[in-house]
Amino acid sequence: MSTPTVARTVPRARRFSVGAVLDRFGIALALVILMTMLAILSPEYFLTRENLTNVAARIAFIALLSLGEFLVILTAGIDLSVGAVMGLSVIMLAWSSHRLYEWYAGWYYAGAGMAASLPPPEGPVILTTISVLAIAATLGVGFLCGLLNGWGFTKLRLPHPFIMTLGMLNIARGVAFLISGGSPITGLPKAIRVFGAGNIRLFQFADGEWFKIPVSFVVILVFYFVFWVFLTHTQTGRHIYAVGGNPQSALYAGVDVNRILNRVYMLAGLLAGVAGIMYAGRINSGTPKAARGGDELDAIAAVIIGGASFFGGRGTVVGTFIGVLILAFIRNGLNLLNVSVFWQEVAIGAIIITAAFVDVLRLRTGRRE
Amino acid sequence: MEPLVRMEKISKSFGPVRALCQVDLALHRCEILGLVGDNGAGKSTLMKVLTGVYQPDEGEIYFNGQRVRFDSPYDSRNAGIEMVYQDLALAGNLHIAGNIFLGRELTKKYLGGLIRFLDHKGMAWEAARLLERLKIEIQSVDLKVETLSGGQRQAVAVGRSMGFNARAVIMDEPTAALAVREVAKVLDLIKSLKEHDVSVILISHRMQDIFEVSDRIMVLRQGQKVGDLVCSQTTMDEVVALITGAQGEALQAVTEVA
Numbered sequence: 001m002s003t004p005t006v007a008r009t010v011p012r013a014r015r016f017s018v019g020a021v022l023d024r025f026g027i028a029l030a031l032v033i034l035m036t037m038l039a040i041l042s043p044e045y046f047l048t049r050e051n052l053t054n055v056a057a058r059i060a061f062i063a064l065l066s067l068g069e070f071l072v073i074l075t076a077g078i079d080l081s082v083g084a085v086m087g088l089s090v091i092m093l094a095w096s097s098h099r100l101y102e103w104y105a106g107w108y109y110a111g112a113g114m115a116a117s118l119p120p121p122e123g124p125v126i127l128t129t130i131s132v133l134a135i136a137a138t139l140g141v142g143f144l145c146g147l148l149n150g151w152g153f154t155k156l157r158l159p160h161p162f163i164m165t166l167g168m169l170n171i172a173r174g175v176a177f178l179i180s181g182g183s184p185i186t187g188l189p190k191a192i193r194v195f196g197a198g199n200i201r202l203f204q205f206a207d208g209e210w211f212k213i214p215v216s217f218v219v220i221l222v223f224y225f226v227f228w229v230f231l232t233h234t235q236t237g238r239h240i241y242a243v244g245g246n247p248q249s250a251l252y253a254g255v256d257v258n259r260i261l262n263r264v265y266m267l268a269g270l271l272a273g274v275a276g277i278m279y280a281g282r283i284n285s286g287t288p289k290a291a292r293g294g295d296e297l298d299a300i301a302a303v304i305i306g307g308a309s310f311f312g313g314r315g316t317v318v319g320t321f322i323g324v325l326i327l328a329f330i331r332n333g334l335n336l337l338n339v340s341v342f343w344q345e346v347a348i349g350a351i352i353i354t355a356a357f358v359d360v361l362r363l364r365t366g367r368r369e
Numbered sequence: 370m371e372p373l374v375r376m377e378k379i380s381k382s383f384g385p386v387r388a389l390c391q392v393d394l395a396l397h398r399c400e401i402l403g404l405v406g407d408n409g410a411g412k413s414t415l416m417k418v419l420t421g422v423y424q425p426d427e428g429e430i431y432f433n434g435q436r437v438r439f440d441s442p443y444d445s446r447n448a449g450i451e452m453v454y455q456d457l458a459l460a461g462n463l464h465i466a467g468n469i470f471l472g473r474e475l476t477k478k479y480l481g482g483l484i485r486f487l488d489h490k491g492m493a494w495e496a497a498r499l500l501e502r503l504k505i506e507i508q509s510v511d512l513k514v515e516t517l518s519g520g521q522r523q524a525v526a527v528g529r530s531m532g533f534n535a536r537a538v539i540m541d542e543p544t545a546a547l548a549v550r551e552v553a554k555v556l557d558l559i560k561s562l563k564e565h566d567v568s569v570i571l572i573s574h575r576m577q578d579i580f581e582v583s584d585r586i587m588v589l590r591q592g593q594k595v596g597d598l599v600c601s602q603t604t605m606d607e608v609v610a611l612i613t614g615a616q617g618e619a620l621q622a623v624t625e626v627a
Contacts, residue, residue: 233486235474238463242471245462252458253472254443313462 023362027307027322034326038333045336053212057282059328060196060216061086063321064275065299066306067220067227068146068268070320073303074231075244075264076312077153077161080296081168082272085145087291088172089276092141093192094185094286097134104130131191139273145172146269150262161265169293176291184287188280195219196281216278223274228317240264245313301348302327305355311363326351371434372397373568374450374537379418379428388414389425390592396537401559401569403583403600405576407612410589412572416539420452421445433536449536453526453543461515465507466496468514469529499532500524502565503558520551527558531567538562539570544578556582576605590614 022029038046045051065082072079108120145168152164198215205211231237242250243260251257280286306323308315327348334344374396381389389411396402406412417423419430421439430437432448439445442452459468470492476485496510505524507517514522523543530538540559544552552575559582562569573579579586580600588596588611596611609615 229486233489235476235485235487238467238471238474238487242460242463242467245460246458249458249460249468250471252442252452252454254446255472313460 026358027305027319027326031322031326031329034329034333038329038336042333042336046333049209049211051332051336053214055328055332056217057197057214058332059324060214060220060278060282061275062295062298062302062328063220063324064223064271064278065295066302066320066324067223067317068271068275069296069299070303070306070308070315070317071227071231071240071264072161072268073300073308073310074240074312074315075261076247076310077261077264078165078300079149079265079268080162080165081145081149081172082268082275082299083293083295083297084169084172084176084291085142085269085272086275086279086295087288087293088145088176088179089138089142089273090280090290091176091180091185091286091288093134093138093276093280094188095179096137097130097189097192098185098187100130100133127189128191131189134189135192135277138276139270142269142271142273142276143266144269145272146266147262149269150265153265154258154261169296173291173293177288180286180288182288184285184289186285188284188286192277193281193284196278197284198281216282219274219278223271224317224321231317236260236263241313243312298327301352304352304359307355307359309359309363310356311359314359323355370398371431373400373433374419375431376415376419377429377431379415379425379430381414381418381423381425388592389418391428392589392592392594394419394587394594396568396570398568399563399566400584401563401571401582403579403586404570404572404589405574405579405586405608405612406589409591410612411592412589413541414592415589416452416541416570416572419445420450420539449534450539451530451535451537452539452541453523453530454541459514459522459526459529462513464511464513465500465517465525466493466510468525469496469499469510469532471529496528496532500528503528503531503561505558518551519547520554523547523551523555524558527555527562531562531565535567537568537570539572541572542574543571544573544575552578576608579608580605588612 035046065086068082069079104126105120149161149165149168152158152167153161156164158164194215196216199212200215200218201210201212203211231240239250239255239260240263242253242255243257247257250260276290279290302323303315303320304310304323305326306315306319306321308320308323330348330351331344334347335341339347372395374394376392376394379389379392379394380387392411392415394402394415404412404415414423418425418428419439421441421444424440430439432450437448439448439450445452460471463471466489475488475491475495477488477491478485493510500507500510503524505528507521507524514525517525527538527540527543543555543559547555556578559569559571569582571579571583583600586596586598586600586603586608587594588598588608590612591614595614596608598608
């Protein structure tokens with residue numbers, strides 16, 4: 001009996017080549033180069049605590065939208081609605097906390113029968129309860145939008161997630177304007193604001209100033225870590241990559257492809273809801289401007305710059321985070337250098353195209369046909 | 370002895386098209402059955418009925434002597450019937466171990482079973498052992514499948530199908546996309562499956578492959594079984610004639626032999 005051996009031409013060398021190293025660490029390298037350039041070009045301001053903290057606080061909602069968008073793109077899909085769903089969540093958060101407060105006040109006056117001139121007591125218990133309920137409602141709305149996106153694709157069998165999520169973009173934006181009547185709902189309980197605007201004081205510098213980290217930055221680090229674990233160490237995460245790599249093979253292997261897709265869109269919706277909480281907390285207001293749109297495109301840009309493939313199945317959570325940082329630092333750096341915002345858009349456009357082209361090259365060289 | 374798989378009088382229509390008409394099939398233990406027929410003869414449909422992708426309009430399936438009903442590939446797989454698809458059905462972006470364990474990943478429980486994480490090490494170890502058992506030589510199970518050659522991918526696909534108590538493996542054109550020098554290796558691999566107490570149904574257009582590895586050959590034409598021959602007692606010419614229908618009168622004689 002002859003020994004069945006299959007060709008042993010495993011391309012080992014490539015694993016340690018320059019190309020492989022660039023493939024793996026190229027994006028991180030790009031970020032380092034970008035930061036070095038900005039540090040040189042804007043020596044007196046770029047690397048200051050103030051500027052870096054500012055960037056860290058600003059990226060929160062885009063980082064969360066990008067994380068959701070990354071999951072969707074990993075399955076070779078796209079979610080155009082995350083920006084609008086975030087906008088709807090912003091409105092939902094402000095609107096529901098105001099309504100909840102009104103209900104509480106109404107109940108207080110009716111029940112107690114006290115002099116209507118006295119404001120109802122605002123103990124921490126009351127405000128925290130209102131905050132928790134409002135946050136739950138907000139996350140619920142995000143989740144629901146994601147659920148519908150998934151259903152539109154898997155149950156209604158709409159041709160491409162582009163269609164369903166484009167529809168959802170308009171619906172979410174419309175509902176956000178309907179609820180708010182087009183004007184901002186200002187004022188949020190402190191327990192909500194802390195997520196978007198709070199700072200954690202870590203230690204005091206010699207000059208007496210505090211080293212502060214925005215709460216929102218800690219929140220996104222936690223989310224990115226959790227999703228890194230989710231994608232690399234759980235069965236569902238593995239299946240998300242499999243569905244993106246080859247849905248047919250995943251199906252044959254007994255993976256419930258539609259369930260995976262549904263989960264991915266649900267998570268993207270839920271993360272848009274979380275992004276809404278950051279956004280509203282940061283500006284202490286529920287503004288329908290948040291639903292105007294455009295943020296989903298930034299999220300897609302960050303994911304692509306971060307090295308994820310539009311063809312699905314390729315990309316990492318860390319890469320996406322770096323993509324978010326690159327996008328943020330380009331905007332920030334060009335602002336510092338007084339470059340017109342219009343040129344910034346041109347630069348970002350060129351970078352997106354370059355990143356996608358790198359992906360095409362990578363696929364062409366890394367894969368055998 | 371009761372065959373491992375017995376399909377009786379299977380019929381299946383798609384609208385007005387009669388894809389299968391009263392087809393019988395028997396697959397014995399440790400046997401390689403060559404399944405041949407022209408395009409559209411019903412080979413794939415018959416195998417999809419066997420694996421539960423399609424439900425037959427008529428007919429019964431027995432596995433290990435028990436009447437079975439497969440509502441999905443998931444059911445047939447649990448019973449021990451595996452299919453290796455023509456397009457290989459591997460996810461190129463996952464590594465070898467990931468593909469072998471796709472859909473049945475090993476996990477470890479944490480926090481008293483609240484959370485289950487993938488057992489990366491366990492899967493790599495098991496996958497390497499499986500390839501070793503099948504004498505498939507690939508340096509590392511960490512390699513992404515898309516970096517492998519066609520033959521290596523085929524080996525991984527076969528390895529995957531063998532991995533989990535498979536009793537019968539169906540292979541759809543396993544050599545169609547391979548370089549010539551890789552074909553022999555895959556054929557050897559198919560033959561070696563017998564040693565692992567696995568029966569094989571081999572679908573192929575390459576008559577020389579069929580004749581090299583099969584014990585028996587079953588011929589389908591226009592949805593009907595037109596031949597069931599012992600490989601050593603027939604010739605390529607005879608089989609080709611049955612496939613094309615050039616030998617109408619031989620049909621009778623052949624079915625009687627079988």
